[in-house]
Amino acid sequence: MDFVAYGQKLVSIGHLIVDPAYQGKGLGKRLMLHYLSEAEKRGSAVTLVSTKSGFPLYTSLGFQTVGYAHRFQHDVPSENSQQERTSVDGDMVPLHEAALSEVIELDRVAAGVPRERMLHSVDHYKISGWAVRDSFGAIQGYGFARAKGDILVVGPLVSADADMAIRLLKPLMAGWRGRVQLDVPGVQASFQERLRGLGFRETSVSPQMLRGASSLPGRRELLFALADPAFG
Template sequence: MPELSTLPIRTLTPDDLTACLDLAEDRGWSREEHKWRLLLTAGQGYGIDAPDGNGGLIGAYVLTDYTGEYACVSMVLVAERYARRGLGRRLMRHAIEASGDAAPFLQATDNGRPLYEQLGFRAVGATTMLTGTFAPDGTGGTDGTDRVSVRRASAADMRAVLALDAEVFGTDRTELLARLPAFADRFVVADDAAGGITGFAARWPNGPTDVFGPVVAADLATAQALIADLGADAGERVRFDVDSRHPELERWLRAHGLSGDYRCTLMVHTAPDIPGDISRRFAPYSVALG
């Protein structure tokens, strides 16, 4: 059997979807087919083929580039039978190199954080995964959501959505957002009195869970109105990854039925922080995408 350090890291395509799902399941992750399909088309996957005759992949990750300025590293996986043999480090070194001049960033679990720190990533924030059944009539008190106009997004809104997102996210992610109407099962925008768009949000299916994201809004009340609209007809289990820099939103979400304490650390390499305006960036597209 060849040395693990000599096994080639190859690019993945959508044809590798099943192998990626099998690898995720091997590590106890859900088979998130809808999300993986997006990642393998909007981003670039990389993987290592099994050398032991079992087929499939023994390691993988996805890199999603944002105009050569920033790159999100996600879905870093090593098969259980090859764990703790240096493959994770090798994949991450490859990700840093593949990022080129772009600054890579990622969401780290507590288990992965020591490795990322050794490779030069630094913590710049944190997110908490909240789940549960969203209760539209929560106990969060008056929040001003009734004063915000929210409606279904249309094709005519995309130009304004892209402009707002580029300003708030800090770099262009047109290719990713262009997929949102087909990827999400609900996509909404908020309007101001003059008819301009002040925010947008989406909800997309991830197996039995409805994930809320992205959420971009002018202020907290607008974000809450967008989220309340998404939650009105959501399934019994929803997920919201809330940034620690939005404590008021986290309190409001908990008052509306969500709970949890699973945290990930936002880390970035060769840059002081990820771009954009956190005061208006209320939820990521996905923790795998930023």
């Protein structure tokens, strides 16, 4: 089970897994109660993305659905990988460690909480990372992609609008042969339609749940793909 604190305001819980041999014994609930107690001591709200099987437990513990994460997947044909590699706009730059401090500040605006530990971890494991800079050199959007087995997982992806999000997605995918996956917040309907136009298919919808607050912090309209729950 992953328990990630973002300052005092928010805690993220991910990957609550109980061995099938021990399911039905209340172990998952005991774990959740322990971590919820820790969050209450901190004065933190708690968020998670629910599975279908976990939804009744989370509801019984006081979690409310505040949105949905739509999983999109696409199998990239191998013959397209090299062609896509060259189609990068002039205001886009690869992300390096030197730019990470700017990314952290932009991400704080979007997520409403400090997520530097998560971003440093994602940066360490990334296959690719790209940013869009404006005419003054300031970063206006960014995205990361990393390999998870044989799947390229895109996220987090923060952008000013759907057009920029698509522009970032293309170089993040470039050179990858096989499946690409990203979890898109339900509010990004235009982006979801653009993904379908690129050949992505929606494979699942999962509730985003929250306990201890009425809404998630930050400017969530800037968040186009969620981070892998393993990173919080």
